[in-house]
């Protein structure tokens with residue numbers, strides 16, 4: 219097959235990929251007009267259903283008006299071979315292959331920041347503000363951007379330099395060294411994320427002594443779970459949304475609660491949410507997720523290693539010279555097509571884990587409280603009450619509210 223034909227197929231695949239994504243978004247949005255399940259109508263007032271619909275509508279419109287033009291521009295940039303022009307320009311001015319690749323990624327990252335900062339500002343100060351979620355001041359917003367850009371730059375420089383070094387000196391085995399390094403890095407991050415990264419953006423304080431802490435300690439003892447501290451994160455300085463999560467493993471494991479939760483939920487509901495999080499740990503989900511991601515990145519890097527030195531890979535984007543950055547970007551785009559197979563697999567596994575964690579809470583006599591917490595969480599966060607099945611299949615890491623309530627009811631025999 220000629221390079222020209224391959225290039226055309228590649229562009230068609232990019233268009234199909236983007237079209238299917240927007241088709242799913244549209245399908246999901248249109249589903250709001252379908253009649254709501256009885257259960258939802260019995261749980262939420264007409265007013266909160268309307269609020270939820272307005273919020274979904276604003277987000278959908280924003281996603282469409284910004285996402286589609288950006289997607290078209292990206293495809294046009296590739297179709298009109300702007301990237302090879304940038305490469306040519308860099309090669310004219312820079313000699314070192316390392317600095318050509320680094321500058322190329324630098325330009326892409328800067329362009330990405332230039333586009334995403336105003337979009338993020340609109341989303342925060344217009345959409346989230348309109349629906350009463352935004353608590354972020356302009357100062358916090360700007361500081362977040364500055365801090366995350368500096369952090370991103372440091373991490374990118376470190377990771378990029380090492381991978382480029384492996385690529386230059388390890389030949390065909392470069393993928394294996396990269397895999398070993400990325401595995402070590404992700405293990406390190408999952409252990410130290412809470413201590414190294416989170417404090418740059420948020421304050422975490424240990425939960426104070428009192429009824430809640432006592433009942434959590436009792437619960438942990440009952441289910442044989444060693445936990446030193448529960449942390450409260452000051453999420454309320456950015457948003458009024460609520461959540462809780464589990465991070466780390468071994469002695470570094472910790473449960474983190476959004477501070478808004480303490481205000482909006484009863485102690486029993488918080489305990490039920492914590493039981494769900496402990497369920498994730500007890501059912502080994504944290505370790506399974508970690509190994510799944512190590513395994514998939516291994517396969518991904520192995521394929522990259524096979525294709526990396528194939529001259530066609532760089533030429534797919536219209537570049538005459540084979541190069542590290544072009545091979546990497548083309549491979550990334552090709553691999554994203556596989557996302558349509560991989561995304562449902564990973565979200566299905568994640569939903570299975572959510573059911574298991576819910577079951578753990580329900581089996582420990584917290585089913586009713588967990589249901590109440592989930593209803594409140596979904597209502598307060600204006601989550602989509604009626605997503606489309608196909609959208610859920612591809613994108614939902616958690617089962618829908620109705621699915622979770624029904625499953626908990628089955629367990630507690632209601």
Ligand SMILES: [Zn+2]
Nearest residue numbers: 494498572575
């Ligand atoms: Zn969960």
